[in-house]
Amino acid sequence: MQIPYTVAERPDTGVFNAKLGIWLFLASEVMLFGALFSSYILLRTGALAWPHGYTILNVPLATLNTVVLITSSITMVMSWVALRNRDFGKYRKYIGGTVLLGFVFLIIKAIEYGAKFEHHLYPSENTFLAIYFTLTGLHGLHVIGGMIVNAYFWGPGSKMWVTDPERFTNRIEVAGLYWHFVDLVWIFLFPVLYLL
Amino acid sequence: MAHVAAVAHTGNHHEHPLGFLQKYIFSQDHKVIGLQYLLTSLCFLFFGFSLMMMMRWQLAYPGQPIPFIGGLLGEANAPGGIMLPEFYNQLGAMHGTIMVFLGVVPLAVGAFGNYVVPLQIGAPDMAFPKLNMMSYWVYFLGGVTMLASFLMPGGAANSGWTSYAPLSVIATMGQTVWLFGMVFLITSSLLGSINFIVTIVQLRARGLTFMRLPFFVWSQLVTSFLLLLAFPPLEAAGVMQLMDRLAGTSFFMPSGLVVAGEVMPYSGGGSPLLWQHLFWFLAHPEVYVLILPALGIVAEIVANNTRKPLWGYNSLVYAAIFLGFMSFIVWAHHMFLTGMGTVISTFFQTTTMIISIPSVIILTALFISLWGASMRFNTQMLFALAFLPMFGIGGLTGLPLGLAPTDIHLHDTYYVIGHFHYVVAPGTIFALFAGVYHWYPKVTGRMMNEFWGKFHFWGSLVCMNGIFMPMFVQGLAGVSRRLYDGGQQYAHAQGVFHLNEWMSISAWMLALFQIPFIINFFLSSRKGRKVESDNPWEATTLEWATPTPPPHGNFTVVPEVHRGPYEYSVPGHLRDYTPQHQPEKA
Amino acid sequence: MSNTQASNGAHARIYVVVFVALLALTIVTVSLSYLHLSVFPSVLLALIVASIKGYLVSNYFMHLISERRLIYAILVLTGIFFLSLIFLPLSHFHDRVG
Structure with a gap:
């Protein structure tokens, strides 16, 4: 039994199965974060007073994190390019770099959280901190998920490069689509929470 | 996504037999997963019904000890067998949750969708078999979590299946477990819906264009889109409610909330209305998740047993798509009572009236399909025929609820309960029974017993109406839907209070009429009459072109489709049905 | 796999250009926040910049432009x-x- 279109594109739809699958998943993710952004807007417009993010949060650290995530996005896409150029060694470097940058992002995030807790700024303090911790926490979970997938493709998952390079390249494309989406979410989170 | 390729890759090695665990427990075969969903969801359906039977005792005979099982419920829930109000609230919340999220949806989508969709589109399996297995097991985990919540201190969730804040935020531990259970169930639905959409779009057999898909497949496709895009906001809301409960945030907690004379220790600034918006953003499309697969099953059975093409196939398809789309922008008609201004309430009343049009188109097309047919009145056809007027009653009684002036009076009365139960119980559940009788021979190679099937049907039909019709009467009299004594203390309920006994007896009778079904279901797989061919109902769609029961990989020859799904009684053809895979010259 | 080495090289250059643009826009949006504008213009500007960045990421990194x-x-x-x-x-x- 062979499931069709796991590698090749179906002629009438123009995509292979996993590509359609990941875009559907990302569509559901848009609705997930959409609901949280909607909540943010409702809580903020309904609040008597709402602090500017930069008065409470650490903008330089978050800017650094933005740079880290953008950099990890380009290493991710470069790892895909490397595979298409049949350069497995370069691929390993780039995908490994992506995972490391994910770690750097999480460490910086942890420093930020730690500083908040030190000043007794917990989610229960007010609705601004509540939405801040919920949105960044959920985003952080997405980063962790992406790192696990990418680490798998750096390590054990990369064996497929030998047996079926075309399918493996597709997998990296799909993993990349997810990783860029996580970056995309941060691009909106950053100004909304920190700068406004 | 990653494991997809791996599965297809090992596909070549399936010649050697699989072990018991891989074959029946952690199977990646869509048919086994479909049956796992079927058995699990039928159990949950019966369990949810049992909760309601206990509640019906309390409503009919408030304050009297429950016979037989009263002593087993524990002193904390029913001292001396007499149900406490707190326990009644748990039963109500869990009945709704279990029936919707663990019973009907997994049965309609998980079981029938999984088993039938790949067969009807001529695919060897679902697009992502491992993901399919995961979605079943995550569903199972969600179910176990929900059941475990009864063991929590303070019992299960007791804030209604809608879990309105702020009540749910300050409720007992069971609510936290409920939220975790919901997160599992939502995740399972998301995995499943992605799988269904990819399967239907990508794995259709050659020649099976979109407008040749059986209507059941269309209904599953639209349903999957609803699950995909409507569920995530509830997941977000569930996370926020968990934050409120566990981290002490105030997403849904208003400022200055006082409960039982005490100021609540919340910072405030949140909005209970926010929860309602996010909840109903899912829960209204969820109504169409409940009904669309049922309409799909009924369409298949009507076409097959009238021996005629469905009337207006194209309009059915477009109506289903439009219905799915509109279902995303009607949700706040559940919230007319929240002090909605005229502008926004006019918007939602208008969209609600508009969405009734495609529903009526579908129902009308199915009714017209019956016109002039010489029908086969087998069990599945009886269930399908009963579905039409029952769903009709449910739909039409919904119209006054979609208009604010009438809804404000009827909201939160038994009228609402009657309305949506007509849609879901004698509606959807009848269609699901019809589906069981219809596809049973394909799954087992044996027929279910017709006599006991009809016995099951007539008994269920009478009892269902016995339960739900009086609810309209009580609701119009103004009886509130959440009273634990059925309205005994209220003057306006006195004239209709006696109906409770009648409804409760109907409910218990309904349970008795399910016994022949359960016995028939299990016994027929061993003792039932064997089918003579792979296509005992002489149907046209592809699932009947497989061996019986279908082997792993489904089709012995890769099917190719040459015609539309319902070519029954085509003039000039040899037989009164022309299967989709039959070449032009036959 | 119809892509030639040359076209992949061209893609890689585009990705680097996008990367630089994203860094520049990050600086823009942070600097704008230091102006402490009133609510409406600051929200508008921040959303415009974020949308441009989102457009770049989705169109080039996620290659939506040729999807x-x-x-x-x-x-x-x-x-x-x-x-x-x-x-x-x-x-x-x-x-x-x-």
Whole structure:
């Protein structure tokens, strides 16, 4: 039994199965974060007073994190390019770099959280901190998920490069689509929470 | 996504037999997963019904000890067998949750969708078999979590299946477990819906264009889109409610909330209305998740047993798509009572009236399909025929609820309960029974017993109406839907209070009429009459072109489709049905 | 795999250009926040910059610019429901009685 279109594109739809699958998943993710952004807007417009993010949060650290995530996005896409150029060694470097940058992002995030807790700024303090911790926490979970997938493709998952390079390249494309989406979410989170 | 390729890759090695665990427990075969969903969801359906039977005792005979099982419920829930109000609230919340999220949806989508969709589109399996297995097991985990919540201190969730804040935020531990259970169930639905959409779009057999898909497949496709895009906001809301409960945030907690004379220790600034918006953003499309697969099953059975093409196939398809789309922008008609201004309430009343049009188109097309047919009145056809007027009653009684002036009076009365139960119980559940009788021979190679099937049907039909019709009467009299004594203390309920006994007896009778079904279901797989061919109902769609029961990989020859799904009684053809895979010259 | 080495090289250059543009826009959006504008212009500017960045990421890194119609259709549908999820509750909050 062979499931069709796991590698090749179906002629009438123009995509292979996993590509359609990941875009559907990302569509559901848009609705997930959409609901949280909607909540943010409702809580903020309904609040008597709402602090500017930069008065409470650490903008330089978050800017650094933005740079880290953008950099990890380009290493991710470069790892895909490397595979298409049949350069497995370069691929390993780039995908490994992506995972490391994910770690750097999480460490910086942890420093930020730690500083908040030190000043007794917990989610229960007010609705601004509540939405801040919920949105960044959920985003952080997405980063962790992406790192696990990418680490798998750096390590054990990369064996497929030998047996079926075309399918493996597709997998990296799909993993990349997810990783860029996580970056995309941060691009909106950053100004909304920190700068406004 | 990653494991997809791996599965297809090992596909070549399936010649050697699989072990018991891989074959029946952690199977990646869509048919086994479909049956796992079927058995699990039928159990949950019966369990949810049992909760309601206990509640019906309390409503009919408030304050009297429950016979037989009263002593087993524990002193904390029913001292001396007499149900406490707190326990009644748990039963109500869990009945709704279990029936919707663990019973009907997994049965309609998980079981029938999984088993039938790949067969009807001529695919060897679902697009992502491992993901399919995961979605079943995550569903199972969600179910176990929900059941475990009864063991929590303070019992299960007791804030209604809608879990309105702020009540749910300050409720007992069971609510936290409920939220975790919901997160599992939502995740399972998301995995499943992605799988269904990819399967239907990508794995259709050659020649099976979109407008040749059986209507059941269309209904599953639209349903999957609803699950995909409507569920995530509830997941977000569930996370926020968990934050409120566990981290002490105030997403849904208003400022200055006082409960039982005490100021609540919340910072405030949140909005209970926010929860309602996010909840109903899912829960209204969820109504169409409940009904669309049922309409799909009924369409298949009507076409097959009238021996005629469905009337207006194209309009059915477009109506289903439009219905799915509109279902995303009607949700706040559940919230007319929240002090909605005229502008926004006019918007939602208008969209609600508009969405009734495609529903009526579908129902009308199915009714017209019956016109002039010489029908086969087998069990599945009886269930399908009963579905039409029952769903009709449910739909039409919904119209006054979609208009604010009438809804404000009827909201939160038994009228609402009657309305949506007509849609879901004698509606959807009848269609699901019809589906069981219809596809049973394909799954087992044996027929279910017709006599006991009809016995099951007539008994269920009478009892269902016995339960739900009086609810309209009580609701119009103004009886509130959440009273634990059925309205005994209220003057306006006195004239209709006696109906409770009648409804409760109907409910218990309904349970008795399910016994022949359960016995028939299990016994027929061993003792039932064997089918003579792979296509005992002489149907046209592809699932009947497989061996019986279908082997792993489904089709012995890769099917190719040459015609539309319902070519029954085509003039000039040899037989009164022309299967989709039959070449032009036959 | 119809892509030649040369066209992949061209892609890689585009990715680097996008990367630099994203860094520049990050600096822009942070600097704008130091101006302490009033709510409306600051929200508007921040959203415009974020949208440009989002456009770059989705069109180039996620190569939506050369994607199939099927994917567009799904995203347009999602976009409509996303907007209704944002604006319908908001309009309810602004149109309340009692």
